[in-house]
Amino acid sequence: MTAGDYQMLLDGAWTTIWISLLAIGGGVPLGLVLSLIRVSRFPVLSQIVVLYVSLGRATPLLTLALFLFVTLPVFGVNIDKYTAGVLALTLNTASFNTEVWRSAYQSFPQSQIEAARATGMTRALYFRRIMLPQMWYASLPSLVNEMTLLVKASPAIAVIGVVDLTRVTNRIAAQTYEPLPPILVAGAMYMLFISVLVRLQRHLEKRAERYAT
Amino acid sequence: MRMLKIIRAAQPSRLFFAVFITFALTSLAGEAASLKKIKARGYLNIATEDNYAPFEIMKGGKASGFTNDVVAELKKYADFKIRQDILPWSGLLASVRAGKYDCAITGSIISEERLRVFDFTMPTASAQHYYITRKGDDRIKGVKDLNGLTVGVQAGSVLLSRLPELDAMLKKTGGKLGKVVEYTSYPEVYEDLANGRLDYAINAIVSAQNLISKRGDTFALGEPVSGFGFHAYPVPKGNEDLLVYLNGFITHLYKSGKLAELQKKWFGRAFPDLPRQSIKSVKEFKKLTKAQ
Numbered sequence: 001m002t003a004g005d006y007q008m009l010l011d012g013a014w015t016t017i018w019i020s021l022l023a024i025g026g027g028v029p030l031g032l033v034l035s036l037i038r039v040s041r042f043p044v045l046s047q048i049v050v051l052y053v054s055l056g057r058a059t060p061l062l063t064l065a066l067f068l069f070v071t072l073p074v075f076g077v078n079i080d081k082y083t084a085g086v087l088a089l090t091l092n093t094a095s096f097n098t099e100v101w102r103s104a105y106q107s108f109p110q111s112q113i114e115a116a117r118a119t120g121m122t123r124a125l126y127f128r129r130i131m132l133p134q135m136w137y138a139s140l141p142s143l144v145n146e147m148t149l150l151v152k153a154s155p156a157i158a159v160i161g162v163v164d165l166t167r168v169t170n171r172i173a174a175q176t177y178e179p180l181p182p183i184l185v186a187g188a189m190y191m192l193f194i195s196v197l198v199r200l201q202r203h204l205e206k207r208a209e210r211y212a213t
Numbered sequence: 214m215r216m217l218k219i220i221r222a223a224q225p226s227r228l229f230f231a232v233f234i235t236f237a238l239t240s241l242a243g244e245a246a247s248l249k250k251i252k253a254r255g256y257l258n259i260a261t262e263d264n265y266a267p268f269e270i271m272k273g274g275k276a277s278g279f280t281n282d283v284v285a286e287l288k289k290y291a292d293f294k295i296r297q298d299i300l301p302w303s304g305l306l307a308s309v310r311a312g313k314y315d316c317a318i319t320g321s322i323i324s325e326e327r328l329r330v331f332d333f334t335m336p337t338a339s340a341q342h343y344y345i346t347r348k349g350d351d352r353i354k355g356v357k358d359l360n361g362l363t364v365g366v367q368a369g370s371v372l373l374s375r376l377p378e379l380d381a382m383l384k385k386t387g388g389k390l391g392k393v394v395e396y397t398s399y400p401e402v403y404e405d406l407a408n409g410r411l412d413y414a415i416n417a418i419v420s421a422q423n424l425i426s427k428r429g430d431t432f433a434l435g436e437p438v439s440g441f442g443f444h445a446y447p448v449p450k451g452n453e454d455l456l457v458y459l460n461g462f463i464t465h466l467y468k469s470g471k472l473a474e475l476q477k478k479w480f481g482r483a484f485p486d487l488p489r490q491s492i493k494s495v496k497e498f499k500k501l502t503k504a505q
Contacts, residue, residue, distance in 0.1 A: 004273030011274060066304060070311045081298075159304040163263075167301065170398075171271045174264030177428050179400040 012168030023089035031097025056095025061156040069160040085157035100142040104135040137208040144201040248454035256294040260314040268320030279479035316448040324371040332493040336443035340417040344435035360388025362412035365402040368395035379438040
């Protein structure tokens with residue numbers, strides 16, 4: 001491989017990274033909000049979230065990306081490939097995150113809530129001060145797990161023309177007719193990125209531990 | 214036909230995919246802009262590929278290859294702007310069909326299946342199929358030696374759908390087509406040919422020659438195994454004006470000698486005997502591709 005090929009791989013890796021980070025940054029809080037709507041049993045809204053989660057988990061990422069990219073313009077929304085790609089990843093990961101947050105919420109010990117109420121805390125206050133930090137701590141492993149899955153699933157959005165790391169390996173192999181070298185380099189780059197995410201998880205866990213225990 | 218690739222890639226929930234795409238395609242078909250509209254808005258939306266050597270390749274991050282040189286000529290020729298997007302093959306024809314782009318300027322090969330939804334411009338290169346062997350494989354000296362041997366082709370490709378032509382050729386000499394193995398893309402086919410899992414591979418002439426020019430130490434080019442075939446640009450059916458306009462452009466390339474020049478530059482040879490007409494029906498296509 002030439003220096004130009006390595007440059008292309010680095011560019012592709014950067015695309016994978018920023019697209020994944022945007023999707024994670026959007027998908028984790030969106031999942032929290034949706035899970036709260038779901039557990040609130042608010043009529044209609046709560047059912048919509050149930051439907052959204054079922055659809056989101058059942059739809060292949062590739063389908064979702066192509067659907068957003070090709071269909072939205074019909075309804076007058078002109079969406080470019082990056083927006084469609086980030087949106088597809090965010091909507092997909094949010095549906096999984098919703099379930100992670102929900103399980104953390106539902107397994108929260110009732111005794112703590114009662115204790116908080118007894119001291120006169122409002123619902124919003126004890127949710128923010130007591131529940132959320134512990135839910136965050138409990139959800140972290142599952143959330144980071146979903147993040148790593150997201151990074152590895154991200155090549156699916158190449159179908160709408162986003163040039164991510166995997167797409168670059170195809171481009172290089174198409175010219176050199178030697179697919180193995182770019183794939184190995186890309187594999188190492190994915191592992192590096194994911195190991196950073198896992199490191200971040202450990203770091204956050206340690207910090208969260210201080211609050212939660 | 215290669216659209217099937219996307220459906221296969223979505224293994225976990227094919228049904229969902231099929232439903233979405235059917236919906237997307239039926240609701241959108243015929244949305245592509247007419248020539249009048251293209252001129253009024255001032256630009257033509259085209260889709261190209263990026264990993265189909267020597268038609269479309271990326272060199273150090275820049276689009277290169279035969280098609281991109283043609284697009285550069287189109288920019289000079291047209292009195293409107295050209296907006297070019299690069300898509301992988303798997304999403305390309307679906308997006309053009311859906312009206313996201315007005316046409317595809319790419320190395321696509323005409324097939325009977327594609328003719329159901331697209332009209333094709335004048336061809337710009339031959340796509341006759343040739344067999345490829347490992348260098349130094351003494352068993353294969355001509356088409357008749359392919360009798361019963363294992364062949365690799367891309368799934369859902371024209372190369373696959375026209376294999377019966379080879380079978381007919383082999384039957385004339387008392388042989389028959391051997392086992393057919395299908396792959397997602399050609400790099401894998403070539404790897405398996407090199408390591409001996411396949412006896413031979415089939416690809417269109419331009420791609421096959423490009424492979425030999427890069428890896429002539431490993432592979433050797435054989436003889437034709439199909440009638441004529443053509444690389445041409447697909448335009449969604451019903452956009453006659455745009456088809457005529459693009460044909461006018463290709464005729465201009467013929468007259469100025471630019472087409473032959475670009476063919477020599479990228480394919481190593483010119484194709485002066487290609488049909489000088491658009492191809493719009495299976496009947497026309499069969500007539501033009503009949504084996505000699």
